[in-house]
Amino acid sequence: xxxxxxxxxTATLHHDGHDRALEELLVSEDAQAWRARTRVNLTPIAxxxxxxxxxxxxxxxxxxSFQAGWWGDPKTPLIIWPFALVAGGVLQSxxxxxxxxxxxxxxxxxxxxxxSFWIGWGIxxxxxxxxxxAPIPLGANSPSFAIWFVALTLVTGTCTVGALATxxxxxxxxxxxxxxxxxTAAGFFxxxxxxxxxxxxxxxxxxxxxxxxxxxxxxEHAFARxxxxxxxxxxxxxxPGGRAxxxxxxxxxxxxxxxxx
Numbered sequence: 001x002x003x004x005x006x007x008x009x010t011a012t013l014h015h016d017g018h019d020r021a022l023e024e025l026l027v028s029e030d031a032q033a034w035r036a037r038t039r040v041n042l043t044p045i046a047x048x049x050x051x052x053x054x055x056x057x058x059x060x061x062x063x064x065s066f067q068a069g070w071w072g073d074p075k076t077p078l079i080i081w082p083f084a085l086v087a088g089g090v091l092q093s094x095x096x097x098x099x100x101x102x103x104x105x106x107x108x109x110x111x112x113x114x115x116s117f118w119i120g121w122g123i124x125x126x127x128x129x130x131x132x133x134a135p136i137p138l139g140a141n142s143p144s145f146a147i148w149f150v151a152l153t154l155v156t157g158t159c160t161v162g163a164l165a166t167x168x169x170x171x172x173x174x175x176x177x178x179x180x181x182x183x184t185a186a187g188f189f190x191x192x193x194x195x196x197x198x199x200x201x202x203x204x205x206x207x208x209x210x211x212x213x214x215x216x217x218x219x220e221h222a223f224a225r226x227x228x229x230x231x232x233x234x235x236x237x238x239x240p241g242g243r244a245x246x247x248x249x250x251x252x253x254x255x256x257x258x259x260x261x
Contacts, residue, residue, distance in 0.1 A: 046221055047261035048102055052095025052111040053214035057207045059088025059118050064203025074137060077125050085122030089115050102261050106162040113155040141191030149185035153178055168231025173209040176202045
């Protein structure tokens with residue numbers, strides 16, 4: 001497709017051996033005319049899941065390791081909730097909104113669900129700290145709290161299936177998170193400390209996988225090439241030093257932008 005100026009200075013667009021006046025292209029409704037007059041203003045952003053996954057990792061590592069029984073005492077949630085609320089709740093909620101622009105449905109769903117959880121959990125601990133309600137200790141039988149994790153298991157399980165289309169790193173993060181949520185739900189339904197602690201162990205594994213995935217995204221953006229492979233379907237995307245993606249996506253109508261993160 002080339003632009004020409006004819007002998008009479010009438011601008012024309014040359015496409016597939018045919019010349020068309022630009023005046024015609026401005027009013028025509030066919031595909032060639034649409035492409036000729038389409039303009040896209042690019043506002044590139046870094047991968048929102050860098051922020052979302054790091055925020056998730058911070059909150060989940062702290063609470064998951066406590067839930068697993070590695071450290072802490074009954075007062076521990078009252079110490080860690082402000083940081084968990086900001087890192088896991090606020091940052092993930094912002095990442096969820098930004099993921100709309102990245103056109104990443106899996107990230108939107110996962111960050112929305114878990115951002116909501118961490119905000120809700122922070123509010124719950126605030127109510128405990130202000131003596132509005134009693135704490136829910138580990139080992140307790142609490143179907144009301146268990147249902148939180150049932151809902152999270154359903155959403156995260158769907159995201160785990162969706163992650164199969166992107167990378168093994170994200171699949172591992174969401175898969176262990178789904179399993180941890182399911183065990184935690186079962187533990188609070190049954191009042192079984194062992195199941196709750198097992199869920200905490202899986203939360204820590206998920207946090208470690210999230211740290212790796214977010215680090216890989218960060219380094220890819222910094223060096224414009226793969227540093228830590230994420231296990232993507234494209235073989236070239238997993239070679240350190242190689243370029244993971246072609247950022248041009250013109251067939252989707254958005255030149256210069258790529259789908260996902």
